[in-house]
Amino acid sequence: MSTSLLTFAKGGVHPPESKEITERLAIEKMPLPEEFEIPLLQHFGAPCQPLVKKKDRVEEGDLIGQVTGGLGANVHASVTGTITDIGTSIGPVSLNVPSVTISRDLEAPDKTYTPSDWKSLSPQELLSKIKDAGIVGIGGAGFPAHVKLAPPPGTKVDKLILNGAECEPYLTTDHRVMLEKPEEVIVGAQILLRVLGISEGHIGVEANKSDAIDVLRKAAEAQKLHGAKISIDALQVKYPQGSEKQLIESVTGRKVPGGGLPFDVGVIVQNIGTTKAVYDAVVLNKPLYEKVITISGRGISRPANLQVRVGTRIRDIVQYLGGTKPDLAKIVMGGPMMGFAVSTLDIPVTKTVSGVLFLTKEEIDDQPHGPCIRCGWCVEACPMGLSPNEIGLYVEAGRAADTAPFGVFDCFECGSCAFVCPAKRPLVQFIRLAKQKAKR
Missing domain, CATH: 3.40.50.11540 (NADH-ubiquinone oxidoreductase 51kDa subunit)
Structure with a gap:
């Protein structure tokens, strides 16, 4: 280099x-599905409060959620249609978040800017x-x-x-x-x-x-x-x-x-x-309700770089791209290093989703992890100069709350340590647990 x-x-x-x-795949605009599930928490901070109610009609780009106190960001309608539900949606980490469901008006034209x-x-x-x-x-x-x-x-x-x-x-x-x-x-x-x-x-x-x-x-x-x-x-x-x-x-x-x-x-x-x-x-005076995401991996019938509306369910994307392949082994929201494996296709796209990966067995490593062998590879790989091995050992010993001196809060969970570990130790998961315990 x-x-x-x-x-x-x-x-x-x-x-x-x-x-x-x-x-080398140009950005492709995905046709609009009939229903959108728009989470009111798509940002760091507090969830938005809904500004609409069931049976309300909304226009594409209308403000439908606003944070009334604390940190947050507005949420807008991705399409023109009718509010059919104000409930909760499944997030990438299986947490339920408040959401607004819109049934699209099939006759309404796309808004122009x-x-x-x-x-x-x-x-x-x-x-x-x-x-x-x-x-x-x-x-x-x-x-x-x-x-x-x-x-x-x-x-x-x-x-x-x-x-x-x-x-x-x-x-x-x-x-x-x-x-x-x-x-x-x-x-x-x-x-x-x-x-x-x-x-x-x-x-x-x-x-x-x-x-x-x-x-x-x-x-x-x-x-x-x-x-x-x-x-x-x-x-x-x-x-x-x-x-x-x-x-x-x-x-x-x-x-x-x-x-x-x-x-x-x-x-x-x-x-x-x-x-x-x-x-x-x-x-253009256009709110953020549309974005480009990568759909990739060898477990999807047709990979693509798709321009999709926020609130589009992963299930609709899979259907549009021809379904999954028989050897699909894991679905990941985000990238393989920092993303989250998910167990359902009913998760909606949010502003922060960068991609969805459909990975085959050949693309993942599912070997069981073993004990730390003290090789030090994770210490060399860590871009923050931390000691992931020590944090992992403390977590296994039931002392996760004592990991702050090892810089656990400076870790941004990039996964470099787990990638190089010859013992396949789940170091990122250990660190996430350590953060939770140390905060408590």
């Missing part, structure tokens, strides 16, 4: 990429548009974008980084968005720079997406940036290159301290999909 490619210093792994399944001039708007007006559109971090935990873009008073932010690394195996949504919508990504970056009141932006893209790097550079050169500087930085192919703290180190050399946040080192990070959603919200 060329030394000119940027990367972080500590740890990291190289899992099989498996992106060849979908990386016309571009408008955004350059005369103030930073505060731009931020209000982003908040009203319900935009959250599409590539992560769903942190409300309007909150991230308003760091605490006295914070000095001088750099914006867009995360185009997409280092998770199988997933190719950001890659396709960068290839097919580069102008929107660049304009979205300009809007974010205006909101933050800064002029320096970076887009970090792993080198295995060289076509996206070329397209973005051409788009950035073609745009009139009005004093802003947006550079496209090629990153070394190494997982977890797309993690916030690792990406910041790769691009700027700055290290976010333990327990700290990106703005502590003068940086704000946003995902590529989030940036495209910012463009939609500000230029």
